[in-house]
Amino acid sequence: MRIIPAFAAPLALTLSCAFVSGAFAQGSGTPVTAASPDGSIVVSVSVDTDGRPTYTLTRKGKLLVGASSLGFIVADGPTMVRGNRITGSETASGQQTWEQPWGERRFVNDNHNDLLVKFEQVPEWGSRRMNVRFRLFNDGFGLRYELPEQPTMKTMKIADELTEFALTQNGTAWWIPGGEWNRYEQVYQKSAIDGVSTAHTPITMKLEDGTHLAIHEAALVDYSAMWLKRVTGTTFRSTLSPSPNGPKVVRDLPFKTPWRTIRIADSAKGLVENDLELNLNEPNKLGDVSWFKPMKYIGIWWGMIRGDWSWAEGPKHGATTARTRQYIDFAAKNGFGGVLVEGWDKGWNGNWFGNGKEFSYTQATPDFDLEAVTKYAAKKGVQLIGHHETGGNIANYEAQLEDAMKLYDKLGVRAVKTGYVADAGGILAPGDTPDTYRMEYHDGQRQVQHHLKVVETAARYHIAINAHEPVKDTGLRRTYPNWIDREGARGMEYNAWGQFANGPDHEPTLVYTRMLSGPMDYTPGILSLEGANKVPLASTLAKQLGLYLALYSPIQMAADFIENLEAHPKELAFIKQVPADWAESHLIAGEVGDYAIFARKDRNSEDWYVGGVNDATARSLSLTLEFLDPSKTYTATIWKDGEGATYETDARHRIAYQTLTLKKGDVLPAWLAPGGGLAVRLHPAK
Incomplete structure (x- = not known):
């Protein structure tokens, strides 16, 4: 076993490699196979009589995924589906244990076998080449396309991707619709698998024989996010988030797509205690990230969500110097590491929703002294958590990004909450001006590029990013450990806007769906159990405490007004004690959508929770x-x-x-x- 520290450079992990020479005739039906390390999961790859690449997947000798097609529709040529032959294959394996700088568990085991299958289309279909890599673990698998350099194609313009998942059983699915106006902030539906339409991932399923599945993706970089579209019965196909430019993805060769993943388990526990997507991401590229410390925080936020205060300037303005000092004092007294302040900057006075062109990320409102507040917080041993709302206008944000991060670094701000409140997305491409607004889906290729640009820029200044209204998490926190958190689901704020707006089964469903992708800034700790106009939450007081253990985040908010936190001293005592970083995490009781009880060990003591x-x-x-x-x-x-x-x-x-x-x-x-x-x-x- 090899233990790799979180800051170590990537190591070569291949233990064995073999090349299978020779070319299989189109449609010969000769399969290429590989198995997981324990032999329980087997993938078989072949081409059918039309030269279409297909794969099947068995588990414990039982067919789980029937013949499923692979390939692309390209925008400027024939499809990359028919006319293929297998020209060779390679196998490899890897085993290591690596350390997370923060996370649900300190050490992650990676034990896998690889199969790379090489395809080439016959000349009448363009002689184009693509490789497909399958990586098999004992608890799931991933596949991705690897497009090599080739004379017949220099730039690939992808109209859509055609990866299929032909499930062999029906069952129950928990899912949210893909491509809707409110991003990922939907109430999860529970339906038969053959009743799903188009879904975001992760989508969680329990098959008729009790097998649990979760389909998702890993390492989403410079590519459009995958939605999952049901084709017929229990067969699903990938479809990519659209682009108003035409092709959904444009990439110069060579390149690799994100991984398409399936977690597989006998129980809900096996889905939750599964690090598949993390293991499919590249190791830490940032080196030592000890400048970020997991923490709990409070903030000037719930008052705006409820309507008591405003983001805009005026008599109800929430982000004042005086109020921020009050919150800093409370944080210092009760051991909170940070204070989030929203609405501190100029640009909130007009119609910023889905617009955002007036936002400044360096200029404060007249009633907020940014430098004085950060100095006051430092004296008290508390950090200001910065806030950058874009209204979806990423061109305006990118134009100021370097100066904004430089300012926060100068003031000692080590974490920033970013926001992208818009119906669908933001600005299209580099070269657009902040005044030019053209809609793009929030998880299209342009937005994926943008989010990584923010994370990489922030890392240069030792700043961590907590993204709201984000592109979904696909395990990139391994590669960029300053990407500490995301929202990416229907959070606590909805409870301020309507009675039982998040129903009692919402959080027990999040555990087995959204949380499979990574940490979530759900913002628990509403001890008053009241939203605006005293609307009640679908929660008991004990549930507000249980959320700190059910929904993992390396930064956890106590989101209520500080007066309400003080009014519940015994509950506040638990929030003060509970860690935000863990050595171990285990689901000890639970079923999808019903309930979830965890046991978690503090990374910095012998305490269990x-x-x-x-x-x-x-x-x-x-x-x-x-x-x-x-x-x-x-x-x-x-x-x-x-x-x-x-x-x-x-x-x-x-x-x-x-x-x-x-x-x-x-x-x-x-x-x-x-x-x-x-x-x-x-x-x-x-």
Whole structure:
């Protein structure tokens, strides 16, 4: 086993390599196969009688993915689907253990086998070449296209990608629609697999035989995001996020596409405890990133979301110097590492939604002294968390990006929340001016390029990025560890705008869908359980604490007003204690969309934390504490739903407290209220 520190340069991991020479005739049907390290997953690749590349996938001897096509529609020539022959293949394998600088777990195991299959079209179809790499793990697989240099094609203009996933069983799917106006901020649907239309990924499925799947992608760089379109029955095909320029992707050769991935498991636990997408990304390119420290933070935000304050200047302006000092004082007193301030800069007074051309990222409003506030925070041992809203106008942002990051670096701001509030996207291409606004989908190639430009620029100034209204996470936090977080789902803010706007099953569904892609800035900690006009949340008080364990992020917000946090001292005590960085994480109880209980070990102490969230069905659990150190006895401090608690009435505020002495192997009983949750700290007894 090889352990690679997070800051190490990439190492060659190939343990074996073989080249299979010779050319198979078009349509010969001779398959090329490879298996996962434990032999449970087998891929078989061939061409059919029309020369179409296809693959199949079996697991434990059972066909899971039937014959599925591969290839492209190009905008300036024949399709790259028919007329192919296999000209050769290569196999390789790799095994290592690598260290994350921060994450759900400190060490990640990577054990895989590779199969590279080389295809070439016959002359009448253009003699174009493409390679397809399959990487097989014991708990899933990925495939990507690798387009080599070739005389018949210098630039590839992709009209669409035609990767198929022909599932052999029906079952249940949890998904959100792809390409809708509100980006990824949708309520998850639960339907039969053959009832899905076009979905964003990750999409999670439970097949009729109990097999759990999650289809997604990894290493999305300089390419349009993949949506998943059902073709017929239980067969799905990739379709790329559109571009108003025509081709969805334009790339000079050689290049590699993102990976198309399937996590495969016998249970929900196997989906969650799976690092497939991380392992398919390149190692850390930034080196030492110890300048970023996982933290909890508060912010001048919930007041604007509820309408109590405004982003715009005027009598209700939220981001004032005086209010920020007040929040800094609270953060310093209670051990919060940062204070987010939204609306500090000029540009919020007009119609900024989907516009953003007036935003300045270096000029503050008259009632906010940026330099004085950051100096005050530094004296108190607190960081200001910066904020850059673009309104989707990425040309305006890119024009100021270098100066904005340089300013934050000078002031000691080490994390920035970016925002892209717009119906679909932003500016098209380099050369557009900030006054030119042409719509593009938020996850098209141009936006993918933009997000990486922001992350790379920020890294040069030792600044971390928390992107809201982002391109979805595809594991790039491994390669760029300053990309600490994203929103990319329907977050807490919706609870401010309508009663039960996020239903009680929303967060238990996020655990098994959106959270499979990476950390989420969900902004928990609304201890008042009230949105605007006192609309209630579909949550108990204990659930607000359980969210810190169910929805991982290396920065966790206590999002309520500081007055409401102070009014709940016992709950605030848990939020102050719970870490934002973990050595281990295990799902110890849960089912997709129903409930999720985690056990997580603090990276910086011997403490364990147990907890999570529930849907609308009350349930009693018996949690076996097999993960504890057998040589230690633990004091368990418990925050749990009080008797009769339910999200549906004022009983949502009922919470109970308990202290127990526990050890490895003990069983902790837990009752979860409708819309409820649980939070437990296990501290080694002295």
